[in-house]
Amino acid sequence: MEETPSAAPKRELALVSHATYVKEKALRYLFFACAFLAVVTVILIFAFTTYSAFPVFTDIGLANFFSLTWAPSEGEYGIVSLLAGSGLVTVGALVMGVPLGVGTAVYLVEIASDRVRKIISPAVDLLAGIPSIIYGFFGMVIIRPFVAQISDGLGFGALTAWFVLAIMIVPTITTLTMDALNSIPMGIREASYAMGATKWQTIYKVVLPAAKLGIVDAIVLGMGRAIGETMAVLMVVGNAPVIPSSIASPISTLTSQIALDMSYSSGLHRSALFGMGVVLFIISATLVGIVRLISKKRR
Amino acid sequence: MADQSTQTDELTSRERIKRALSHGKAGRISKDTSNKVMLGVFRAAAYITTLVLVAIIAYVVINGLPHISPDFIFGWPEGVNAEGGIWPTIVSTIYVTALAMLICTPIAVLAAVYLAEYAKQGRLVNIIRYAADALASVPSIVMGLFGYALFVEAMGLGLSMLSAAMSLALLMLPIVMRTTEEAIRAVPRYIRWGAYGLGATKWQVVSKIVLPSAFGRIATGIVLAIGRAIGETAVVLYTMGQAINMPITPLDSGRPMTVHLYLLANDGINMNAAYGTALLLMIIILAFNLFSRYLSRRSR
Numbered sequence: 295m296e297e298t299p300s301a302a303p304k305r306e307l308a309l310v311s312h313a314t315y316v317k318e319k320a321l322r323y324l325f326f327a328c329a330f331l332a333v334v335t336v337i338l339i340f341a342f343t344t345y346s347a348f349p350v351f352t353d354i355g356l357a358n359f360f361s362l363t364w365a366p367s368e369g370e371y372g373i374v375s376l377l378a379g380s381g382l383v384t385v386g387a388l389v390m391g392v393p394l395g396v397g398t399a400v401y402l403v404e405i406a407s408d409r410v411r412k413i414i415s416p417a418v419d420l421l422a423g424i425p426s427i428i429y430g431f432f433g434m435v436i437i438r439p440f441v442a443q444i445s446d447g448l449g450f451g452a453l454t455a456w457f458v459l460a461i462m463i464v465p466t467i468t469t470l471t472m473d474a475l476n477s478i479p480m481g482i483r484e485a486s487y488a489m490g491a492t493k494w495q496t497i498y499k500v501v502l503p504a505a506k507l508g509i510v511d512a513i514v515l516g517m518g519r520a521i522g523e524t525m526a527v528l529m530v531v532g533n534a535p536v537i538p539s540s541i542a543s544p545i546s547t548l549t550s551q552i553a554l555d556m557s558y559s560s561g562l563h564r565s566a567l568f569g570m571g572v573v574l575f576i577i578s579a580t581l582v583g584i585v586r587l588i589s590k591k592r593r
Numbered sequence: 594m595a596d597q598s599t600q601t602d603e604l605t606s607r608e609r610i611k612r613a614l615s616h617g618k619a620g621r622i623s624k625d626t627s628n629k630v631m632l633g634v635f636r637a638a639a640y641i642t643t644l645v646l647v648a649i650i651a652y653v654v655i656n657g658l659p660h661i662s663p664d665f666i667f668g669w670p671e672g673v674n675a676e677g678g679i680w681p682t683i684v685s686t687i688y689v690t691a692l693a694m695l696i697c698t699p700i701a702v703l704a705a706v707y708l709a710e711y712a713k714q715g716r717l718v719n720i721i722r723y724a725a726d727a728l729a730s731v732p733s734i735v736m737g738l739f740g741y742a743l744f745v746e747a748m749g750l751g752l753s754m755l756s757a758a759m760s761l762a763l764l765m766l767p768i769v770m771r772t773t774e775e776a777i778r779a780v781p782r783y784i785r786w787g788a789y790g791l792g793a794t795k796w797q798v799v800s801k802i803v804l805p806s807a808f809g810r811i812a813t814g815i816v817l818a819i820g821r822a823i824g825e826t827a828v829v830l831y832t833m834g835q836a837i838n839m840p841i842t843p844l845d846s847g848r849p850m851t852v853h854l855y856l857l858a859n860d861g862i863n864m865n866a867a868y869g870t871a872l873l874l875m876i877i878i879l880a881f882n883l884f885s886r887y888l889s890r891r892s893r
Contacts (some may be wrong), residue, residue, distance in 0.1 A: 310794060322711055325706050329704035333720055333721055336727050338739075339728075339736070394638050394642060397638025401639035421645070423879065423882040424824070425874065425878060430858075493632060494627055495624060524733055525855060553737075553830060582727045582730050
């Protein structure tokens, strides 16, 4: 074992040959590089999308970008109606999806027998695995005609998107809420039963308050999924970039408009699409930040 | 959360008892009735969720099954209405997913090894975790935009399998990273101590002890991520192209099954083929998900 004196003091306790020591060190840096790639990627995504969207600041101007009218052929690149569309679609999906998702989770963790749980729980997992294009397809051929019947329209619009997105976010919300409920110690439930509380009283006075932050977590992530969903929304909202006049009239969202216009856009129009991408990225990164803050608080 | 509630128990338990005692006297709905009603509500929620799943699967199966035949699977789409089969789209999907897996798996596994075995908890690890979470929640269309801007245009790879695979790999990265890290953390400490006690170096412990024993769970994560990648549409829409083509080299373009389904359904030109494609797609993805469940159960 030939040892260089300069390296010796650094590894007093490392009783290995120099070659092994160097190899271990090098591998460590390789692993670190792999882990850091996630950071690099996120920065790259932000930087590249912003770079491609740069004409939004210089040529279009933020005032135009955040105005009402989206008419690229006339030089109007206002995304407010698209933002409103995204917001409307997301809020509706949450209103329908959250009670369903949380309810399912509570049923599975607190109420259901083992046998029922073993059937429904995998079903929820499978629901999460079905690709968005199939949900969109299902929404288009089944839910759209149904909505068309009750609303005297074509069925393209926020209402249809609500149904589709609600179905899509239920598995996300259910799985995360189940995690939150499972992490509550059994003891506090038993204490509640011992005081004569019924199951329902225990659920809403003890279990749900204790799991509150975890459920908020689940809802925020479900919200992120709803805002970012592209294909399913694209197939059912009707793609009319206007301020929604009713819940059954065609609208458009940020994601669907990008997917629709990317195929033919050029020049400023394309930069505006990248600008919308930046807006979406910032929204999703903020939501993730909120989730992390909440989970820090939980601990 | 639990800590807080035990701390405040002293304060509120007396009030709670008082409230509980006076509750029944006021002549409200009895707690047994409210219990029954509310449990019914929760049960209904769970059944609706299950019913929706069954409805979607049943609908796709019933409408898709008559159109699936060897000719449909192994044939080429012909004419403007895409009559015939969908073989090139199946090959494109498999090709791009396999490529994405090859790119993603080594990086994700090594990254997870760093986070689980090497990293000390601190600011840097927090940043990496935040980045992984952010990556996991980037809307797929934004990932597509990014793939288009970087791989297709800036790196000059064009609309190709490689561009699409790298974009998909970014999508799979956080999934595989998280499951692998959990898998590594689930390996008991004492196995490692045994190896260290024999004089093994860190890398020897990781490569000969930790990774082999975590293999089952890591495979679960990879299979799960593959399922996600196969079903992804928005990412590949503008990175792979939409031309029906049999990919040979990674620089060829193609049209995956998801995009094929979208184009068929959206134009309404050939709903039969759309149903058939939807069913095949769903069978493949459900198969992967069930396989991943099987793997995770076996490795437990």
